[in-house]
Amino acid sequence: MNDMTNKWIGQRTIRPDGAEKVTGRAAYAADTTMPGMIWGKVLRSPHAHAVIRSIDTAKAEALPGVKAVVTRADIVDFPLDKPVMLGIQDMRWMSRNVMAREKALFHGHPVAAVAATSESIAAEALRLIEVEYEVLPHVIEIDDALRPDAPILHDFLRFEGKPSNIAGKLEHKLGNIEAGFAEADVVIERSFTTRPVHQGYIEPHACLVSVAADGKTTIWSSSQGQFMVRAMTALLTGLPQSDIRAIPAEIGGGFGGKTIIYLEPLATLLSKKSGRPVKMVMSREEVMRASGPTSGSKSTVKIGATRDGRLVAAQGTFWLQAGALPGSPIRGAAGCGFAPYTIPNVVATGFDVVSNRSKVAAYRAPGAPIGAYAVECVIDEVAEALGMDPLELRLKNAARQGTKAAHGPVYPRIGFMETIEAAQAHPHYNTPLGEAPAGRLRGRGVASGFWFNAGGESSAQVNITEDGNVVVTTGHPDIGGSRASIANITAELLGIDYKRVSVLIGDTATIGYSNLTGGSRVLFASAMVVTQSAEKVITSLKERAAKIWKIDPEAVAWENGEARPVSENAGRFPPLSLAELAARATETGGPIGAGVQLNTTGAEGGFATHLCDVEVDVDLGIVRVLRYTSFQDVGRAVHPSYVEGQMQGGAAQGIGWALNEEYIYDRQGRVENAGFLDYRMPVCSDLPMLDAVMIEVPNPKHPQGVRGVGEVPLVPPLAAVANAVHDALGKRFYALPMSPPRVLERLEG
Amino acid sequence: MTDIRYLAPGTLDEAVGAYAAAAGAARILAGGTDLLVQMRAGVVRPGLIVDIKKIAEMTTIEETPEGGFRIGAAVSGARLAEHPRFGKVWPGVLEGINLIGSKQVQGRASPGGNLCNASPAGDSVPAMIAAGAVVTIQGPNGRRQMPVEAVPAGPGRTNLAPGEILVSFTLPPQPAGTGDAYLRMIPRTEMDIAVVGCGACITLEDGVVTQARIGLGAVAPTPLLVGPAAAALIGSRLEEAALAAAAAACSAACRPIDDKRGTIAYRTKVAGVLLRRCVAIAADRAGRA
């Protein structure tokens, strides 16, 4: 069931959440209130690295209006000797991230939390908490953290037998790297750095938690996974999961940053102690200082090619900042960088490095943009050295069906080559850059990228209402258009108008376990469970029609939203519509509905190729993007507007990462630009229209051909912009961001 | 958790009286686009807020009999943009004021607030300096005037005495053949803060510069009037040598800091680049004036 004759799949239907959002009615976590509600606030470490000798909360507790105070003593601790994994998160680290334990590990690390009858009393109470610190030397940058005499963050971490800030290592190997380089005519090796960047979601973290006298707990919060919220809160507070109901609020952006929790366990403990519902909302400054950005990095990439343009060997080493606790996305950096190419000999190594910064959280294709930046810039240099067109070199070496990737898989049918060919044929690539005004230079760059994508657990329930309409419930917060896409799919399967389908996101008590919204998995996985549920509903509908007609269910077909008798019975009875069958549900066997719960598999990787034109003001060092086009294998664009939106959003974020975004630290290890004024994400006027060319090579392992589309778009832009800047200036940059002072310095140097 | 009192007097005398009586615990509120942000961030906690937007003299724009302009300190950027003549005479000053924030911010933000907030990067200030604006101040001891560049004392500090309120800006009448301009360098295109700002006002007679004033922002603790840059231009026909000398004078005047917004080297270089670009626009306008 997937072709271009589809009626609803592939339509730009009106988004179901649109009217609520544009009229301001959509309920975000911070909009939720309850009778008797009080306010929680977090006391944060003023030091980047310090032993917490003591915490005295007596004065704060004595302040009128203060209802509860929590400290490290209240959070469940986990023994350090063995991992406590929840998905990819280790709860040993999560516990220490939501509340500092022996040491404060970054400026902004939570040290205590209070709840009081007003926000100002809560703020006053924070000032009354007395914390005795023993300040330690701190370390922020990777090179400093790796020095032999570096301050060690965790004495329980060992690397190669010695105390170290290296928390982990990962290696992918394929073929024989030495033999590969020996075969090469051209070998290019370069080192790169990138700065930590924040996801930049507009909605700060927020929650409201109510713990009733019997311990039954309700959490309203902004997250990418209500089941993740429930599980992590249960683990960190000691409550059983069955006592917690986590209700997902409408979400104002996450981009990966809301795949972990910060406030929920604190609010739960405060509510439990005070007996009152507790609301907590981070300020933008808290978001920037203490929620996870993605890693800063340094990497070295070496690629060898033969004279005729075959990539024969590739080696990459990627060091990523994890922040204060282990867990940087080295898998994405080391796994994705070389994944778009057929290279027989590969070694890709990642190192997870801790330092005194906020713990990183996922950010769209975690790690992959960092890996691709280094790899795609070196490939550009290889093309230059070979005198080859950079797209031609990529096409010649493009991964295809049967390619064995260094990170493991052998690819099934993929559409990477199609993205390159589409770029080559596109007017963008064939239109000259045109003459720049005086004092400016123009250039064009290309880059490609890969992201794993993911399957995993999803649940769905499809119910037919008594009046013959449809309510679909799934378990994933919608951050990328999943409700609209599921409505399209359900309407297609049932053969009804999509307006008759309502799609809801269930809470942890109303829908089965569903893994979080991340890894570009949601439409892939939820379409599978919705499809199977809808198929069960159709089977039931056919059985009911057969019962009414007293014929064999095999002799009933479901077409265009109605049951029809077929084969020898064809034409003997008038068709029965969904509404008619719904009306007769009670007599034909009761309510009509079906649910399916699955651990989905078959989410194959996604590929993209991006083209970027820039213009550089050579006297001010300002780089402006003039034109940008993304080409992506999107599998099947169930709702094209949303797919394009994902492609545009990723490109915009990548351009920001390449040009201006960075965390800036002062000497004391404090973030100096904890706000949108000085943390410079692009604004609309900074960008041209970002063109998106969707290429549909259906995923053979999915009923609708869906591939994840949400993360690949952030993988190529860093290198696409860097390669364009090189084309404009004739000079290469090996560090991001290419902000005006750095560009000018390089031009003058 | 102190209570905040709010007053919106209708006369300047009342405002000065209440403001002076509160002795340091009070803040003047014009558009509030700095003050309210600072209060929310906990940077300032005033006990009294004196809103000056109900005082006629502070919210009106008038042309003086000599052909200059008097702008009330609390006039919003949007109001100034709507004035039928102001932007034709002082396009550079208007550009500076209109660059502040977004449409929403423009409905509130005032030149008085921009100057008294005393950010080295305030966008209206370099153009006001270049225009030769003079401010009128009223306090417990009466009225006085000073050139606009004398108001800022350092980041967040002014030379206003306790209890003094900035009342208005007076822009002088322009000789024929005068043009002004303001340019700022920001990494983005909007919603950003000047890394360097440059205002220029040039008078040309038969292609020769007869008067020039140059203001620079964000390159020192206060916005600067750069006399040597003007001197390099006066008497010239804006030949390369004169422009190079003026640009060098601007770079030499910079006493910037290295911070999250730009490096010393960058700001110093860019001051000269903006001087050239800004003078070119001002001279073009002067030629057409």
Ligand SMILES: Cc1cc2nc3c(=O)[nH]c(=O)nc-3n(C[C@H](O)[C@H](O)[C@H](O)COP(=O)(O)OP(=O)(O)OC[C@H]3O[C@@H](n4cnc5c(N)ncnc54)[C@H](O)[C@@H]3O)c2cc1C
């Ligand atoms: C989103 C946003 C974007 C911004 N962008 C820019 C920008 O691009 N460029 C820029 O320069 N600024 C920018 N600003 C800062 C601000 O808008 C300007 O400085 C504005 O001109 C302040 O004017 P106001 O009338 O709102 O001042 P207010 O906030 O009312 O006052 C500012 C300060 O001056 C004092 N004050 C005000 N009027 C008087 C007076 N008459 N006498 C004595 N003291 C007085 C106040 O007590 C206060 O300390 C931005 C602000 C925001 C919120």
